[in-house]
Amino acid sequence: MAPLRFGIVGIGYFGRHYVRIFSEGIEGAELIAVATRTTPSVPLANGIRQFHGFSDLVADPEIDAVIIASPPYLHYEMAQAALHAGKHVLTEKPMVLSLEEALQLQKTVLGNGTTFMVGHQYLYNDYIHHLKTELAGGAIGQVKYFFAEHQYFGILRNDIGCFWETATHEFAILDYLFNPGEIVSSIGQTSGVESREDFASASVKFASGLAGSIFVSWFQPEKIRRMTFSGTGGMALFDDRREKKLLFKLQPYPAVDQHKGSFFFDPKNEEIKIPDIHAEEPLKAELAHFIECIRENKKPRTDIEHGLRVTRMLDRVYQGLEHP
Template sequence: MGTLGFGVIGTGRFGQHYTRLLREIQGVFLLATASQHENNSEALLENPDIDCVVIASPAATHFEYIKKALKNGKHVLVEKPMVTSAAEAEEIKILIAKSGKIFMVAHQYLYNDYIRALKARIESGDLGEGANINAEHLYPGPIRQDVGVFWDAAPHEMAIIDYLFGPSRVIYAQGIARKVSGAPVDDYVSVDVQFENKVFASLLYNSASLQKTHRIVLTASKGTAIYDDMADDKLKFNLGKEPVIEKISAREPLRSELEHFTSCVRNNTLPLTDIDHGLRVIKNLEMVYEHLN
């Protein structure tokens, strides 16, 4: 397989990151970009020279763009949330099977070297048994019009938990969702979640915060791990002695994500974040969202 032709739908912050990286990665060529405002997505999706489509548009548009891309014979990489309901995700799964194309969800933290190092520690047994998670994801907007802060930010934690501890469905959730800033959608969510595999998570989201915070604290029987995306030392462990800072020469997660996607397309292999992973995440998100007051 020669050079892969790419198109990017969505020209916001993430769309701009993808276009930058696609101009830097070898073996790919960015042929076109499109946005809702310019109404040029149809031409991109029907372009026979485009092999792969990256969908980084607003969440409410993902379902239709995914369907059109697959029906036009494109491999698809879609930003989170993949779609906004389990019913949509199930329909996408059927279309993927019919198309024979590679489909991947852009859950970028699963391509983050610090999260991968955390998974290695868990699998080594260093942290012991059980898992209690406290996560805070706060940021100063933008306030989205199509989905609230839960559907915008919680896919990260749901994907990370699925990755770290294996597939498991939500069996209990209780929390609140608020429109603190007067937004048309929720911009503040606090929720406790219990998974079937006995992982417990307490999650806090706020898209009207004055500053950005993304912190995950994992407590198990032998120690604690802290991932702080905003800190210089992003991953620390306390295993009963002095705190240990995990020193990693980390790559840009989006670059690793894109390179994984292109490798899967070239080798016709399933991505780490394939439709089955994406479907589990959407089902758990939907279950939790239904229990927010």
């Protein structure tokens, strides 16, 4: 079977990683073209065509699938154009920048017949898969609340603030792990040096009863990507900066009515589990999944419906944030 022929739009900060994966070789696909307005930030193999305009790449009949790794404000326009041109589309996060754009994109995808996928790469992380299995199996009992931190010193964008850029990851993970339904209440705040927020924090509650807090920033001295989950039977930690990224602290929560005053957890009753997981690179697993879905006409894990749910969460929380 002939390989699927890919084009990539944008090969800067993130798109270059897709170029690298193709250069290393991935089964069932090849990169034949890129579109970039600047000098490529990575070397391109001989034979890869370079377009200076997105429309020229999308119009190329030899291209089967398009990866959109452009600045976020272009995602909606480019995804629509590629879908209308009959291309399979993988767009980087955030999928779009408004709920209205997400709803319009959903209409196009459902009436199109090609494969559409959002690049929520944490859902292709083997540690997150293991966490989902453990939580679904009751490893820490009924999960009551979570706390998420995602901060770094990164690119300060002028088309989007840190909330839509970064909190997308956290809401995508929550949707995948729990399918918690819509957000029923939210409160939070933002702050920033320029017109776009550099920091955002929010406390949310879902229709399922799951509650928690999210802290995101792209103007911090330390890189942190961490989520904790607390349940009736223990706690779980996912820390993407650790070598062993998952930790489970198993200890049943004492029944409050058994205690008239304060009580302490007895460390003798706790069990620490640190699973040893051989993990594949998430971005490579994501791309392999996209190729498989095109080949076998399968529904992607991060399809348009998932992307719409995440966008609803982002929109609901962002509308309730206090902006300076």
